[in-house]
Amino acid sequence: MRVFTGVGVSRGIAIGPVFQFKKARLEFKSYAPENPAEEWERFQKSVAVAREKIHAVYVNARSEIGADEAAIFEAHLSILDDPELHDAVKEKIYRVPLNAEAALFAASEAFCAELEAIEDEYFRARALDVRDVASSVMRVLLGITESGYENLTAPSIIIGRDITPSDCITLDHHMVLGFCTLEGGPTSHTTILARSLGVPALVGPSDEVLSLPDGATIALDGYKGELVTEMNAVEYARYESLRDLKKQHLGKALDQAHLPAVTKDGHQVIVAANVEGVSAAPEALKNGAEAVGLFRTEFNFLQQTKMPDEETQYKSYRDTLDAFDGRPVILRSLDIGGDKQLPYLDLPYELNPFLGVRGIRLCLKNRPLFKTQLRAVLRAGYQHNLHLMFPMVAKKSEIRAAKEVLEECRQELIAEGKPVAENMPVGIMIEIPAAALLADQLADEVDFFSIGTNDLSQYTLAVDRTNPNLSDLANAFDPAVLRLIASVINAGHKKGKMVGVCGELAGEPLAIPILLGLGLDEFSMNAPAIPIAKQIIREMNLADTKEIAQAVLEMETPSDVRAYVAQKYPFLNEL
Incomplete structure (x- = not known):
């Protein structure tokens, strides 16, 4: 093997x-054309054909995987029609001069080089999208039809x-x-x-x-x-058995997905979904989501070529709330920065964007951006079960400042005669170690905590979670991270506040007994993980998980933690 x-x-x-x-190699010759105008016309016609093809892909994707994911191809259409790209191609055709193929390649690769020079995973990934779009046009120019x-x-x-x-x-x-x-x-x-x-x-x-x-x-x-x-033959049979076993477990879990998550000794917790918008609702509800623990609003911004206005945001939030039909929805205010950037915001380059102006820091520095979103949130929350939380909070003053902006927006809307959400719960993400350590103080300012284990692990362990060479170190099972989670839950409960986890740890089978034992109130995860998570919870005794949770807090390594839980619950290895 x-x-x-x-x-x-x-x-x-x-x-x-x-x-x-x-795919067929896109080979072309580079030469100085006799008639640049003809080359420019060839390029424009090829763009038109490529636009039709990308739009067809978008329609197909929307029907198969939903509007949020299909918006990838809306972004491709925006790249295709980017005037800067067109101007760069035109300049190379007329001024160098170059034929259409060579001009397109030179212009698109220059764009990609700029994106790849930025020390940011999101921008590097977007370079692949630019190449995808350029390839679509190039294939038309070269007359290549093979897929x-x-x-x-x-x-x-x-x-x-x-x-x-x-x-x-x-x-x-x-x-x-x-x-x-x-x-x-x-x-x-x-x-x-x-x-x-x-x-x-x-x-x-x-x-x-x-x-x-x-x-x-x-x-x-x-x-x-x-x-x-x-x-x-033995190794093949083992993988085949593992694959089939996982399918069987998933089938059983799906059949019982709409049952509540109640332990054998009667303790109930909430199992919620992480979503990007209304198109995620059918899958989340099918898989038994009892709430939305994280509504990531930044995806509405990332998929636009310009800042979405208040009305656009209001409709998006309202549609999502309607789709979840009265279930609690925790909406996270704009979490831009780090690995998520908005080109149209023209943010300054940062050597380390994960430690820079992101989340609540960015919003407080850009009040018009923040107020537009908060006004849309307050309007959408009218007569809906909407909760609002702020990301990347480190101290009390940030919470107070954000709540002041929220109240300012509320008073403006009331003065305009527009209905707004009343008594909307306000919480924060706990993803910075400083916030975890000060959770007992921060609890006085909020109605709930939601722990973002992805960033909390990154900041606690000083590991870039987007670096594949360090993926083994960015581990939320690390006892240091688990101790911070335990302290946040304890601090929240002492002040009577609900505490959830909306990071990837919430849906990890081996983590569920630990989080149960630490007293977590809400587990929020990607929708496909919900049925298995609820099934696991129904197999647990709260008293047993409390013993496990205390034991792992004293361990040395993430592998020790995982091995201990797997030994206590061998069936978790089959999920």
């Missing part, structure tokens, strides 16, 4: 034949150096068992699409995987981030 290690970016296990995804998967005749695990969003969505999904790419990362659009499609995926293995022969049987483990080849 041979194992290639990467980073698992979409959970699941797939077993099947290799299909090496290789790269004409020979895909059986369900397979797709391997490629990079698989663009367009490639991903136009594949026949019945023929895709999993994705493995050398390039990309947790924030790439292809990764997001793979998760939406429920397809296991990993990124970042060695380039030796590109030499695996088509048809060779392999296993892809999206949980561990492993690609396994050269299996003998």
Whole structure:
């Protein structure tokens, strides 16, 4: 057996034949055209054809995976029509001069180089989108119609150096068992699409995987981030059994997804969904979500080419609240910065954006931006079960300042005769160690806490969670992180405040007994994880989990913690 290690970016296990995804090379000659005007016309006509094709992909994606994920291709259309890109191509055609193909390549690669020079995972991922769009136009210019998967005749695990969003969505999904790419990362659009499609995926293995022969049987483990080849009969049977067992557990959990999450000794907790908008509601409700523990509003901003106005935001929030039909929805105010940037905000370059102007810091520095969102939130929350929370809070003064802006917006709307949410609960994200350590003080200013374990782990352990080379260190099972979580829950409960977790830890099977034992009130996670999480909770005794939680707080390493919980509950290894 041979194992290639990467980073698992979409959970699941797939077993099947290799299909090496290789698109036709976009080869072209570079030359000085006799008539630049003809080249410019060729480029414009090719853009028009590419626009029709991308729009068709968008329509297909919207019907298959929902509006939020399909908005990737709306962004592609915006890139395609970007006047700066068009001006750059035109300049190279007329002034260098270059033929249309060479001008497009030079202009698009210059854009990509600028994006890749920024030390930010989000911008580097967007360079792949620019190349995807440029490739669509180039293929029209060159008259290339081959897709790269004409020979895909059986369900397979797709391997490629990079698989663009367009490639991903136009594949026949019945023929895709999993994705493995050398390039990309947790924030790439292809990764997001793979998760939406429920397809296991990993990124970042060695380039030796590109030499695996088509048809060779392999296993892809999206949980561990492993690609396994050269299996003998026993090893193959083990992966097959593991895959089938997970499917059986998921089927059983789905059948009981709408039952409450109550332990054997009668303790009930809330299991909620993390969502980006209204299109996520059907899946969340199907999987048994009892609430929305995290409504990520920044995705409405990331998918726009300009700042969404108050009315646009109001409609988006109101539609999402309506879709969840009275269930509590915790809306997080704009969390931009770090790995999420808005090009149209023209934010200054920061050497370390994760420690820079982001979250509540950015909003308090940009009051017009903040007020526009808060006005939309207050209007949308009228006669709805809406809760508001602020991200990246470190101290009391930030909470007070944010609440002052909120009250200012409330009074403005009342003066305008517009209905607003009354007595809307206000909370904060606990994702900075300073906030965790001061939770007993911060609790006096808020109605609830929601712990963001992804960033809390990153800041506590001084590890960039987007760096695949450090993925083993950015671990929320670390006892240092668990101790901070315990202290936040204790501080919140002493002041009578609800405490939830909306980071990835909430949906980790081995973490659920620990969080239960620490007294967590709400578990919020991606919708596909909800049925299994509720099933696990129903298998627990609260008294037992309290003993486990206290024990792991005294351990030394994350692996010690995981091994201890797995030994106490062996069935969790099957989920």
